[in-house]
Amino acid sequence: MSAAQDTAERHILVSREGAVQIVRFNRPDKKNAITRAMYAALAGALADGEADDAVRCHVILGQPGAFTSGNDLADFLAFATTGEMGTEVLDLLRLLPKLEKPVVSGVDGLAIGIGTTLHLHCDLTFATPRSVFKTPFVDLALVAEAGSSMLVPAITGHQRAFALLAMCEDFSGDQAADAGLIWKVVPEDDLERAVMDTAKVLAAKPPKALALTKRLMKGDTTALEARIAEEADLFAVQLKSDEARQAFMAFMARKK
Numbered sequence: 334m335s336a337a338q339d340t341a342e343r344h345i346l347v348s349r350e351g352a353v354q355i356v357r358f359n360r361p362d363k364k365n366a367i368t369r370a371m372y373a374a375l376a377g378a379l380a381d382g383e384a385d386d387a388v389r390c391h392v393i394l395g396q397p398g399a400f401t402s403g404n405d406l407a408d409f410l411a412f413a414t415t416g417e418m419g420t421e422v423l424d425l426l427r428l429l430p431k432l433e434k435p436v437v438s439g440v441d442g443l444a445i446g447i448g449t450t451l452h453l454h455c456d457l458t459f460a461t462p463r464s465v466f467k468t469p470f471v472d473l474a475l476v477a478e479a480g481s482s483m484l485v486p487a488i489t490g491h492q493r494a495f496a497l498l499a500m501c502e503d504f505s506g507d508q509a510a511d512a513g514l515i516w517k518v519v520p521e522d523d524l525e526r527a528v529m530d531t532a533k534v535l536a537a538k539p540p541k542a543l544a545l546t547k548r549l550m551k552g553d554t555t556a557l558e559a560r561i562a563e564e565a566d567l568f569a570v571q572l573k574s575d576e577a578r579q580a581f582m583a584f585m586a587r588k589k
Contacts, residue, residue, distance in 0.1 A: 345357070358400065441464060
């Protein structure tokens with residue numbers, strides 16, 4: 334095992350409770366910022382769970398105060414400099430619409446970038462009142478990802494979608510629930526219990542009937558998969574642009 338793989342396995346924890354597979358972001362010192370290796374580990378865990386008949390439901394969790402702060406900025410800066418982004422991010426994004434088993438997620442605190450768009454591909458998302466959903470792509474001179482430019486307007490209507498994706502406005506847990514982006518807001522102390530209780534209920538249901546129902550609800554994903562690819566192409570172009578470099582420099586200066 335390479336050092337990168339070993340690190341990714343420590344930052345993406347995979348466990349099992351009965352028929353529920355739990356995948357947890359575990360990089361609290363970096364607010365669960367996701368590296369390329371973590372993307373690969375997350376996609377691998379979900380793909381393995383899909384292929385394992387003993388797994389009936391996926392759960393995705395973060396840490397107290399941070400589901401994830403989004404993509405690791407070092408990876409962004411490296412790509413902007415070298416032009417080499419790898420396939421790990423797109424591999425995950427392409428997988429998400431194809432998941433047949435139910436996916437339940439739990440958010441406490443920061444849910445930035447992919448930390449928001451990931452839940453568009455979950456079937457039930459619980460969040461706490463202090464959760465913050467934000468997609469700062471435009472502020473970084475980038476574009477939406479994970480099919481969010483198609484999914485969010487369909488869920489929320491144009492104006493709330495524009496506020497989230499173009500204005501880069503924060504959505505609280507309550508606002509996200511009101512917009513239909515997530516299922517329910519629960520107290521911090523109840524979050525993981527609510528997620529796991531729900532996942533266990535789903536895992537106990539007839540799996541074929543549940544999978545067919547999910548497939549019928551999602552419908553044909555061809556257009557969504559095409560949008561994910563289109564977004565990824567534009568994202569890559571923008572990431573190498575002068576305005577993106579300037580936006581990143583300004584962001585890093587503010588952090589310092």
